[in-house]
Amino acid sequence: MAAEKRVVFRSPWLPLALLAPQAAVIGVFFFWPAAQTVMQSFQQQDAFGTSTSWVGVENFVHLFQDRSYIESFKTTAIFSVSVAVFGIAISLLLAYFADRAIRGALVYKTLLIWPYAVAPAVAGVLWLFMFAPSIGVVAYALRKSGIDWNHLLNGDQAMLLIIMAAIWKQISYNFLFFLAGLSSIPKSLIEAAAIDGAKPWRRFWTIVFPLLSPTTFFLLVINIVYAFFDTFGIVDAATEGGPGKDTAILVYKVYYDGFKALDLGGSAAQSVIIMSIVVVLTVLQFKFVEKKVNY
């Protein structure tokens, strides 16, 4: 990036002062709670916090002795990868179509953005209603077409249900970014390719997709973080981690142990583990995937 322009501040105080408000917000709402979590993960407390004792790494040892905890890594991997990959693919498709000059494009765009305003737990309930084995509309239609839908006892169907709900909730966010990304691609490039005889499919893969890669990369990181942290509400409302532990993803166990079972030390230890996983994943993405991104 040879053409980069550097603006140099004369005083070192001005940039620091400009950064201060944002740094304060991050400090109070991220670093401070995160530090407390790390501290709590080495403690054992009774529910009311009347007695606290330092237990070293015991909380972590307990976790890794639990076979079902190890298994939930696999469940989480399936869930997160599906949510990120299909979520991004579907939104890209929708954005690509909505970006074309069609009648009523604004209506479609607005409708597609709506689900973002829905809280995760509500999204979970909504999908649960559609797929409820006895009263759900979709479950009824499925049964008519010969598919016995019962996510209460079928683990694969339960997983499919929470993946669909999680994707649906996130599509709007992805859609917005893709739409913005698409509108910044110069029309002349696409027109030039069309004149050269490239069909829409080819134009998409050779021009649009590469030019969108910064957006796609950004969304990949965001979606992984979303799937890892923000989806416990969906799981709690739709499946409660069942049947068995088939949909008990890592973050659901954090929520369950912390807020329902009142085991703050164990819950904090799990948060620390998820936090490390996401940090490692993000670093890996920046190291390897970002190389393929054209800015």
Added chain:
Amino acid sequence: MQSKSLIASLSLAAIASFTTPAHAQVEIQWWHAMSGPLGEWVNDLVKGYNDSQKDYKVVATYKGTYPETLTAGIAAFRAGNQPDILQVFEVGTATMMASKGAIVPVGKVMKDSGLKFDPSGYVSAVAGYYTAPNGQMLSMPFNSSTTIFYYNKDAFKAAGLDPEKAPKTWAEVALAAAKLKASGHACPFTTSWISWTQLESFSAWHNVEFATKGNGMGGNDARLTFNGPLQVRHIQDLENMAKQGLFVYKGRENKADTTFPSGECAMLTGSAGLLGNIKKNAKFNYGVAPLPYYEDVAGAPQNTVIGGASLWVMSGKPADHYKGVASFFNYLSSPEVQSESHKRTGYLPITTAAFKLTEQSGFYKQNPGADVAVNQMIRKTTDKSRGIRLGNFLQIRTIIDEELEQVWAGKATAKQALDKAVARGNEQLEKFQAANKS
């Protein structure tokens, strides 16, 4: 509901600020988990008490579901803003008992207040549950329920069964279910609270141990024993029913509750507290009956175990607050108030006096079935049937849900599932014991 009570309390506050009382009223905060018709019941109780005297004013606040209310109480305690009274559901009982610094035993509160208070007037299966091994009553029984059996009389008639004869034994339940299915019923039998109805109450009902140490009532070192031959036999029977479509699994906790009043499922085992909902919403004739049992088991039927919630007094409040709490509890346990609450909600009358009063009023004659739950509970209890009080009980119930789902899905046998649930549950008990050394 919530906004209504908010407006009510705001307007009360407005009135209070205009009419300066001769001496300041002491405000008693009560956090509860009762919504809908039950929330209205709580508000009426509070109003009744506040109108009955001038020294104290109880303010009831709805805090969400049982677990949410408990979490809110804990968070408030940690921040030093705890309410005076916190309603805690039965699975949280061991957690509360272990948190010695956070609560004041009700027995002590009542004794210090000098008010007349006789714990022996309480139904023993109820009061015993909330009493420490040393005999001190720790929390105030409030809304206590137990597990009973509901059936759809119209569906029974349609299937050629006698609608006035409820199935008494599990064998009869299976037979009735088969006939219901043959008559085209898609969901002959289901259950709410599977651990509570099919293992906890089931064990007490047959006078079989659920856990050692008197089902955990005797101390934190209890271990689970619900993988015995009788429980395995019962889960196996349910598995067979599930395979034939006679028992349909409807989910965890009380998810199955709605399937009975809607008419979808013809038979249901669930909480006695569901009766009010059924009364209001069922558009068919229904019957209420005692929990089914196995007639070849000696000692069955014994008694069923308690569910519902009790009121805990939080520590760290000024002395005059505790006087107010005692006076409020005294009001709550009067036979008239108790009997009224019992008739209104379907929850158990908590004192023997209240039961007698209700009986004298002729209520049970006019409302057949309303005494089923009471009759299951007012028997003389044994060490195996007094109640089940375990640490980390919430997790144990979830573990039971998880393992039994493997049975209904055909992935595990009854024995495998119960063995695994016991092993995993015992880990939770060991953890609780280690964290709460006393």
